[in-house]
Amino acid sequence: MEITKENRKWLDAMGLSHPIVIAGPCSAETEEQVLKTAHLLKDTDTNVFRAGIWKPRTRPGGFEGVGEIGLPWLQKVKEETGMLVTTEVGNAQHVELALKYDIDILWIGARTTVNPFAVQEIADALKGVNKPVLVKNPVNPDLPLWLGGVERFQAAGISQLGVIHRGFSTYNSLHYRNKPKWHLAIELKKEFPDLPLILDPSHICGRRDTLLDVSQTALDLNYDGLMVETHIDPDKAWSDAAQQITPAQLHQMTLDLKIRQKSSSGEEFQRKLNMHRKELDLIDSSLIDILADRMQIAESIGRLKHKENVAILQSGRWADILATMIQAGADKGLSKEFVEEIFKAIHVESINIQHNVK
Numbered sequence: 446m447e448i449t450k451e452n453r454k455w456l457d458a459m460g461l462s463h464p465i466v467i468a469g470p471c472s473a474e475t476e477e478q479v480l481k482t483a484h485l486l487k488d489t490d491t492n493v494f495r496a497g498i499w500k501p502r503t504r505p506g507g508f509e510g511v512g513e514i515g516l517p518w519l520q521k522v523k524e525e526t527g528m529l530v531t532t533e534v535g536n537a538q539h540v541e542l543a544l545k546y547d548i549d550i551l552w553i554g555a556r557t558t559v560n561p562f563a564v565q566e567i568a569d570a571l572k573g574v575n576k577p578v579l580v581k582n583p584v585n586p587d588l589p590l591w592l593g594g595v596e597r598f599q600a601a602g603i604s605q606l607g608v609i610h611r612g613f614s615t616y617n618s619l620h621y622r623n624k625p626k627w628h629l630a631i632e633l634k635k636e637f638p639d640l641p642l643i644l645d646p647s648h649i650c651g652r653r654d655t656l657l658d659v660s661q662t663a664l665d666l667n668y669d670g671l672m673v674e675t676h677i678d679p680d681k682a683w684s685d686a687a688q689q690i691t692p693a694q695l696h697q698m699t700l701d702l703k704i705r706q707k708s709s710s711g712e713e714f715q716r717k718l719n720m721h722r723k724e725l726d727l728i729d730s731s732l733i734d735i736l737a738d739r740m741q742i743a744e745s746i747g748r749l750k751h752k753e754n755v756a757i758l759q760s761g762r763w764a765d766i767l768a769t770m771i772q773a774g775a776d777k778g779l780s781k782e783f784v785e786e787i788f789k790a791i792h793v794e795s796i797n798i799q800h801n802v803k
């Protein structure tokens with residue numbers, strides 16, 4: 446897929462500053478709630494007003510959105526505040542209605558990106574229409590599926606594209622509602638540096654107190670913007686109450702965020718350096734997690750061998766692993782010495798762990 450500089454231009458053409466701020470309630474609830482929120486957001490850094498009209502709910506019976514009656518409310522937001530408006534579309538009928546009410550930007554929800562049939566249906570409905578489309582990551586951590594969503598819109602002739610990183614669903618995550626798994630977005634950015642990348646900290650955090658921290662990480666990684674759920678009375682929101690903040694809190698958050706600007710070449714160097722260091726830190730902590738997982742498996746093997754009274758060192762298997770890894774490393778440009786040293790250390794530690802199990 447060719448994502449070129451053209452992909453970024455629509456952000457500039459729309460006069461959207463860096464970073465772009467998309468804010469508004471999880472769901473449009475009433476005309477009054479939508480308009481009050483929008484008027485308060487008008488005095489913040491918000492460029493685009495968001496509100497869910499159709500809400501994909503995991504289980505039936507919850508609030509599934511106000512539907513079509515909410516679309517004229519968004520039109521009023523445009524007229525009264527001058528902000529652009531965006532909503533989620535999940536099928537061709539939503540697209541038709543969103544176009545009828547002249548919604549400026551459409552976004553594809555995480556539960557839709559997982560379904561290529563639905564994405565294709567929406568892309569077909571948008572053929573010949575010149576609206577920006579933002580594709581949220583799928584709920585599961587699958588980069589090709591995310592890119593596949595973008596590619597379906599590109600193939601339908603939509604050139605104003607962007608992606609929204611809203612985290613990935615995991616069972617029993619303590620800290621996050623949806624784990625960020627930053628390396629997936631970093632990989633996407635590496636492959637397509639000109640595709641605008643926006644962070645949705647609200648669905649990643651699922652709570653208010655960590656929004657700033659997660660948003661700062663995104664700005665340090667040079668994301669192009671943020672989408673933050675904002676409500677006049679967050680505790681009373683009809684959906685996602687725990688993660689929404691007031692327009693005043695959003696304003697404070699944008700003041701607290703350190704926005705990395707490009708200016709002198711010295712600063713540009715520092716910015717790039719900081720970004721790469723942040724990437725390295727994230728990869729290093731993933732390395733520790735992976736090594737810990739590997740050692741846990743070694744421990745299970747140790748227990749199994751102990752029970753069956755089998756010798757710990759299986760030299761044939763070890764020689765195979767080492768040869769395979771040296772080859773795999775060479776294929777990716779890593780030297781034989783380096784791979785050998787790392788795997789020898791891993792092997793020694795595995796053996797020690799297996800020795801210690803009783």
Ligand code: PEP
Binds near residue numbers: 497556581
């Ligand atoms: C939303 O933005 O309110 C939403 C439903 O998000 P997601 O698709 O990321 O769950």
Ligand code: MN
Binds near residue numbers: 471472674684685
């Ligand atoms: Mn929401």
